Amino acid sequence: MADSQIATVRALLASLPRPEGLAARRARLVALTSQYAIPADVRLQAVDAGGVRAEWTTTPVAHTQRAMLFLHGGAYIAGGIESHRHLVAQAGRVARVRTLALDYRLAPEHPFPAALDDALAGYHYLLSQGYAPGELVLAGESAGGGLALATLVALRDAGTPLPGCVWLSSPWTDLAMSGESMLSKADVDPLIQKPYLLEAAAAYLHGAEPRTPLASPLFADLRGLPPLLIQVGTAETLLDDSIRLARAAALADVRVELQTWPEMIHAWTLYYPQLDDGARALDAMGAFVQHTLDAAAQRAS
Numbered sequence: 001m002a003d004s005q006i007a008t009v010r011a012l013l014a015s016l017p018r019p020e021g022l023a024a025r026r027a028r029l030v031a032l033t034s035q036y037a038i039p040a041d042v043r044l045q046a047v048d049a050g051g052v053r054a055e056w057t058t059t060p061v062a063h064t065q066r067a068m069l070f071l072h073g074g075a076y077i078a079g080g081i082e083s084h085r086h087l088v089a090q091a092g093r094v095a096r097v098r099t100l101a102l103d104y105r106l107a108p109e110h111p112f113p114a115a116l117d118d119a120l121a122g123y124h125y126l127l128s129q130g131y132a133p134g135e136l137v138l139a140g141e142s143a144g145g146g147l148a149l150a151t152l153v154a155l156r157d158a159g160t161p162l163p164g165c166v167w168l169s170s171p172w173t174d175l176a177m178s179g180e181s182m183l184s185k186a187d188v189d190p191l192i193q194k195p196y197l198l199e200a201a202a203a204y205l206h207g208a209e210p211r212t213p214l215a216s217p218l219f220a221d222l223r224g225l226p227p228l229l230i231q232v233g234t235a236e237t238l239l240d241d242s243i244r245l246a247r248a249a250a251l252a253d254v255r256v257e258l259q260t261w262p263e264m265i266h267a268w269t270l271y272y273p274q275l276d277d278g279a280r281a282l283d284a285m286g287a288f289v290q291h292t293l294d295a296a297a298q299r300a301s
Helices: 004-015 022-033 079-093 114-128 143-158 193-206 237-249 268-274 277-301
Strands: 043-049 052-058 062-071 097-102 136-139 165-168 228-233 256-261
Touching: 004 268, 004 277, 022 043, 022 079, 022 256, 043 097, 043 114, 052 079, 052 114, 062 079, 062 114, 062 143, 079 097, 079 136, 079 268, 114 136, 136 143, 143 165, 165 277, 193 268, 228 237, 228 277, 237 256, 256 277, 268 277
Parallel strands: 062 097, 062 136, 136 165, 165 228, 228 256
Antiparallel strands: 043 052, 052 097
């Protein structure tokens, strides 16, 4: 990847600095991704997923019996279907699955555990539509990555059949912000800094303990979870959230693949149309999903 590509993305972020005020911050995230068009062969369908606003995305290569539940980023206070639509469409294309993007409730209007409750509702909706658990993928980016992991833990504890595999992109798994990279990577991360995350975490937690496992799943018991793919950039303050998660998963006997992408910034896959390593990371995810689900199907036959 040419250095000019990531420099262009960094310039884009610098041209739209994070404003004050929640409404403006939410609008900024949509503005950062609104330049990316949805391909003409992508079919979108709004749906009520167990009481949660959601959107189906289907490409011509989607396996009709496989689906991905995608949980967006935005620090639990921003983001939604509109901000991540292009990413969801491409994720479904490379993984060859239908994708269901969930517009889970945001803080501070709806603090923890509202987002978790919505994610669980979305997963149960997929089961109600006839999808076999082993043909499902649970995915999330940034806060959505932490939420996806927390959803897994909650599903396991409830005895609900788990999805076939999980994709976590730049996941925020530690709302206590105790990772060493929170400080050591502060000078290279153009997007996520500790003061902002402390503010967002306080809005989401609403007084709950930051290390609560279903809010900060880095501290959860991870035993019995399905195969995990974790992708993280080396220029992220959240780098240690992924590194420590991979270690915890391995110690819990979970199959885990950690991919660290040099020079990549937080949530770099959002910019895949102009960033080769964003596209490559998505392709790697697609290969992981197809291989994992295909292998499981062969073992079951």
